[in-house]
Amino acid sequence: MSETHTDQASPPPSATLYFEDFQEGQTFDLGSLTLTTEEIVSFAKNYDPQPFHLDPAAARAHRFGRLIASGWQTAALWNRRFVDTFLSRTVSLGSPGLSNLSWPNPVEPDQQHIASFRIHRLEPSRSHLDVGKLFGEGTMALDEDDDALVLQLSLLILVGRRPGE
Numbered sequence: 001m002s003e004t005h006t007d008q009a010s011p012p013p014s015a016t017l018y019f020e021d022f023q024e025g026q027t028f029d030l031g032s033l034t035l036t037t038e039e040i041v042s043f044a045k046n047y048d049p050q051p052f053h054l055d056p057a058a059a060r061a062h063r064f065g066r067l068i069a070s071g072w073q074t075a076a077l078w079n080r081r082f083v084d085t086f087l088s089r090t091v092s093l094g095s096p097g098l099s100n101l102s103w104p105n106p107v108e109p110d111q112q113h114i115a116s117f118r119i120h121r122l123e124p125s126r127s128h129l130d131v132g133k134l135f136g137e138g139t140m141a142l143d144e145d146d147d148a149l150v151l152q153l154s155l156l157i158l159v160g161r162r163p164g165e
Contacts, residue, residue, distance in 0.1 A: 017090045018162040019132030022119055030081040030115035035069055037109040043073040068106035074151050075101065078140045081115040091160030093131060100154040105142070107150050115140045117155075124161070132159045 037056065044053030048070035051058040059067040107113065117138050125131040134157045142148035 017159075019091075019122065019124070019134065019159040020162050022122060022134060022159070024119055024122055027116055027118040028086050030078070030085045030117060032112050032114050033077055033081065034112050035073070035077070035107060035109060037067060040067060040069045040073065040107075040109055043076075044070055048072055064106060066108060068108055071103040071151075074103060074107050074140065075153070078115050078138055078151050078153075082117060082138060086117055087157075090157075093158040093160055095155060095157050098153050098155045100152065102152050104149045104152065111142055113140050113142055113150060115151075125158075130161050130163075132161050133157075134159050 041054055044050065050070075052062040052064050052066075052068055053059075053070050056067045059065070115138070117136055119134060119136045121133075121135040123133040123135070125133060136155050136157070138151070138153045138155055139149055140151040142150060
């Protein structure tokens, strides 16, 4: 994966983010990334061996007319940026899942994409007082153009509450 990091260096352990540190409407820039033809083909060989992911010549004969990345590769790349720039600074307790995963537009080789995460709702757990629920939306778009979304998903993350609060 070829990446251009736009985030700051990892914060020190004292900067760990708890549920109480987040606000509804807060948006996080997860940085940018670019896939090469070789990375697209390599992933496809292992996980999604369809002609339009494997071979530029075969892809031209397909409905897309060009080589494109697997949607699963797109999701994996977004997740890596999410872990590196958000979850690694958060008291993350895992996630029961995501929903509404879509790939509105294909990812082509050598395009720069911008990833982000926006918090829509925060909800303290009723059954576990040390846990908060963070509901958000992840996106990845070509050059920060919302009309060129290549990934969109809804995500619930369980986040630790600050001790003593």
